[in-house]
């Protein structure tokens with residue numbers, strides 16, 4: 001009897017397996033979806049308003065993107081894009097597939113010099129190069145398999161809005177922030193920036209923060225990030 005039950009469960013699994021993973025996107029699907037969302041974000045903002053600032057960001061981003069293309073071969077064929085906005089509610093980000101948006105307001109608020117701006121961009125580029133969105137979806141489906149029954153679009157919304165799921169993903173997000181800091185610093189260093197100067201970004205971020213010592217479940221504190229960057233920089237300078 002038990003054997004029949006096992007067999008029929010297996011048959012059922014075979015039948016439902018393709019549907020059960022409706023929400024599990026491939027990396028290509030994540031990249032395609034990011035391109036759509038990025039186009040929407042650009043359409044609803046004034047972009048590249050300050051030609052000088054945009055040229056400055058692109059000059060630095062181009063060097064980092066060239067390095068990423070060498071270090072992460074699957075990013076070589078991406079349609080990388082770099083745009084700027086004056087939107088004070090944006091900081092900087094790089095969506096899957098290399099879609100970068102940088103806020104002039106954020107860079108000015110922190111008074112970032114070119115080395116520090118390189119660190120900011122390198123951190124964001126690493127989120128994309130390391131496929132962090134795709135890994136986040138994988139983690140969500142592993143931690144809360146009920147999401148396998150839902151669509152990718154529902155899952156995409158949930159990772160940023162469903163508090164229960166977000167709590168489960170906090171450790172994943174925390175680790176991704178640490179990885180983007182560490183690997184971003186190394187990426188920019190390989191591209192030619194002095195490690196010590198790159199780490200200066202984290203000092204400015206810490207000084208601009210209202211609560212520099214406050215870590216969240218999904219985010220290391222600015223103080224921790226500054227200490228970690230100093231350790232990575234010291235290590236690189238020995239090489």
Ligand SMILES: [Zn+2]
Pocket residue numbers: 123124127177180
């Ligand atoms: Zn980040």
